[in-house]
Amino acid sequence: MKIPQYIYITENKKETKEAFECIFQSEQPEKLLIVTSGASARKLKWLFGFLLSNRIKAEKLLIERSDKRALEKTLEKIKKGSFDFCIGIGGGKILDIAKYASYVEKIKFVSFPTLLSHDGIASPVAVIRDGKHWSESRTAESPFAVIIDLKTVGDAATASLLSGIGDLVANLFASMDAEVYKKKNKEEYNALATGIAHSASLLVFPDFSKISINKISKNELRHLAWGLILSGIAMSIAGNSKPASGAEHKISHAIDYLFSPSVSHGFTVSIGNVISAFLHQKFRQEIVEFNLSLGLPVLCEDIGIKKEKFVDAVLYAGKIRPDRYTILEEKKLTKKGVLKLLDKIEET
Ligand SMILES: [Zn+2]
Structure with missing residues (x-):
């Protein structure tokens, strides 16, 4: 390491x-x-x-x-x-x-x-x-x-900072996935790496929902910079990207693969963060408010993908890296189930 x-x-x-x-x-x-x-x-x-x-x-x-x-x-x-x-x-x-x-x-x-x-x-x-x-x-x-x-x-453009924030918040949900596979004994679990990745996400979540991204302060930038550095260090300690990449990243990769959207990585991850929050049933209201306040996408329509098509991405996400057990595999999603989930997010 x-x-x-x-x-x-x-x-x-x-x-x-x-x-x-x-x-x-x-x-x-x-x-x-x-x-x-x-x-x-x-x-x-x-x-x-x-x-x-x-x-x-x-x-x-x-x-x-x-x-x-x-x-x-x-x-x-x-x-x-x-x-x-x-x-x-x-x-x-x-x-x-x-x-x-x-x-x-x-x-x-x-x-x-x-x-x-x-x-x-x-x-x-x-x-x-x-x-x-x-x-x-x-x-x-x-x-x-x-x-x-x-x-x-x-x-740099504020979109780059938003992308970094979305990618860092992913650690919160990736660490929940780590707990899922720990319970299932599905994969090796690294408590230190998971803890560092989780703590790093708390440098921006939920407090950054109150910031003005166009007038981001040096101190706020410092928080984001440290968060992203710690996220990288957590991956080094684990020897893989698991502490910072769970179901939300699988969804991001599925969106990239199926639709090649012209948005930064952290934007598609942010949509994954919302799905993951609803699947884990944790921070549902908070993540929706967080994304909305910063101008990060909540739903697939926010980056120009129709709901019916997005369902395919969520289902496809479960097939990406099958060795990485996440809440997507745990929930055994169906098309009907995903549509119901998306309706729930819309209602929030
Ligand atoms: Zn990422």
Whole structure:
């Protein structure tokens, strides 16, 4: 089990540069590869100026996707360039490629997210895409270091923050699923990992229902950042994504697979959170109010999917990762049962 050795949550350029300096001084890297996107390179010129003109040799690699081609390009670059440190600067796709390539090539990976849109910023999981609709979750290692600049992530679109909040709240329901499989003795249960993941979700739930997402404070951003980091650490401790991924994620994956909606991960997870709350019969009113107050979806119609079609997604969700026992399998859902459940949510 590997967890981040350095975690810095900074508030400005000066603190961010100091955080990198601290790591460089302690670890003495010889050659840095900075994996990023064109958009991040343009937005964060000050950071690239600092990293590329540092006393340590550094090169920049631009990638735009998180598919196998981007992964091969990154692996080849690391191999040919004899890099011993990789810094991923960007959103989830960039970080996933940098994380997985660093893991394969056994070099240290520093995660510098530009978005707080999901818990991949510090998790050992990397999603590699193959084509437009298909993606594969691969197990790697947690980043060696995580640096989150609150100014950078706070300046990003509010949709990214909402996505991160939805993904973090999922831990609340994933930990309930963990209790279900614990009782059933269906799977190995890790109390520490489940406890950390559950506690991490409480950094935003239910209090964030009172915040104004367009005027999110530094302190609130700090809560979200820590929540997502702890979520990643919980996955490392468990050795899998179970503490942060239960029925709600199965529903999210089913929606992605069947409908390819153009919304962020945390939005489809948020719909899964509502379904999971109603299946567990816990936090039903609270999760509906939470999502409504923030502008996260409650029902499938909120992201443009008709109820009749969404039923298929909920039923299909039970077939995803059959090894992962959740409330979906426990309830043995039927089409009629799902429709009744959706009616109940509508009435809330
Ligand atoms: Zn997630």
